[in-house]
Amino acid sequence: MKRAVIVRAKRTPVGKKNGMLHRLELQELAAPVLSHLAVGLGENIDDVILGNVTGPGGNIGRLSALEAGLPLSIPGLMLDRQCSAGLEAIRLACYFIQGGAGSCYIAGGVESSSTSHFEKRARFSPDSIGDPDMLEAAEMVAKKYGISKELQDEYAFLSYERSWEAFERGLFVEEIVPVEQWNNDEEFFKKRNMEALLRRAKPISENGTVTAANSCGINDGAAAVVVMEEETARSSGFMPVLRFVDSQVAGVHPFYPGAAPIPAIQTLLKRNGLTVEDIDLFEINEAFASKMVACSQELSIPYEKLNLGGGALTVGHPYGASGAILVTRLFYEVQRRHGVKYVLAAIGSGGGIGVAVLFETVQENGL
Incomplete structure (x- = not known):
């Protein structure tokens, strides 16, 4: 079987909804990333695969490739698996x-919540089951797994501290392709x-635990990677960094999308004879x-391995x-560390879908 490796990875700065990137349509956000990744590849690119959730429809992969000035021979594809779309494109x-269908792909995703034509999200589940708002679904996860507001706030604060430390150390610089005058995430302004903020934030529901402060924002941005067949990459002078091992998609009740990575990760590790202890990042x-907190507790993932x-x-x-x-972050993080063998990216999405992808590092990179 041919082996797939990741040889390049980039993202735009992330902007807030109606923030610094608010004027840019999807193809304008994706184009700088595609242009950067495509240097030296030309018509060797078999396809551009982009995930998107709230865009205007149409083939965003093709539109973005054309906007980026890529060869007309590259067809382009857009897919939607809700929040898992960018990881699904890479998968x-x-x-x-x-399978031998090609040897070089650019894959990732793009979102412009600022220019979306849709006031409301798509339906995730039929009325016969129930289709809760994502904040409500997050509260359902908290109740199902007995996760207090204190535990959520503790994790949110840890994430905030880690993000700022990484920014101040300049760790995001190599990930980012500037867009217009912007070269930093808007949050770091x-x-x-x-x-x-965490202390003052009120739960979204009576007797609840989920607040705006321990939830993510709504944002604009794009990210993609170059996936190549390993021998083709080497013969073309590209250095593989991550090698695809396996992946898994799982479904759970639509009330608990935040828990969907749990069975996906469990199945993926079991099939490959691995445990959480074997995964370095x-x-x-x-x-x-x-x-x-649910994923960490149910899978016994220590915070020391999670979203560093x-x-x-x-x-x-x-x-x-x-x-x-997520994959872009892993691509650069493994190059800063020694002794890393396996890494895993996972995401849960609306409708109760979890996607998990397992990679191994390529040892000649000095890892």
Whole structure:
């Protein structure tokens, strides 16, 4: 079987809804990332696969590739698995390579909540089951797993501190392709008193635990990676960093989307004869602190392995791009560390869907 490897990864700065990137449509957000990743690849790119959730419809993959000035021969594809879309795009590209359908893909996602034409989200579940708002679903996860507001606030504060530390150390610089004059995430324009915000924030429901402060924002941004067949990458002078091992998608009750990564990760690890102890780094999308605490507790993932540079609770959650941001973060983090063998990216999404992707590091990178 052919092996898929990731050789490049980039993202835009993440902007707040109606914030610094508010004028840019989807293809304008994605184009700088695609242009950067495509340098030296030209018509060797078999396809561009982009995830998107709230955009205007149409083939955003094709539109963005054209906006980026990529060769007309690259067809482009848009897919939607809600918040898992960016990670699903990378997963799909890896399987295309394993199956011999191609040898080079750009895969990721893009979201512009600011320019979305839709006032309300799509339906995730029929009325016969129930279709809760995502904040309500986060509260349901908290109640199901007995997660207090204090535990959620503790995690949200940890994420905030980690994000700011990573920013101040300049760790995000190599991830980011500037967009217009912007080269930093909007959240880092001004530091907040997060302890006070968490303390003052009121739960969204009576006797609840989920607040605006321990939940992610709504954001704009794009991210993508170059996935290549390993021998093709080496013969073309590209250095593989992450090698695709396996992946898993799982479904849970639509009331508990934040818990969906749990069975996906469990099945993926079991099938590959691995345990949580074998995974050196986890990146799980921080849509809500209740989700993160649930995943950590149920899977016994120590915080010392989880989202070491913070995540969406601070930087933000551009839905279709977030899964690709997770992989981009891992791509650079493993290059800063020694002794890392396995890493895992996972995300839960509306409707109760979890996606988990397992990678191994490529040892000749000095890891």
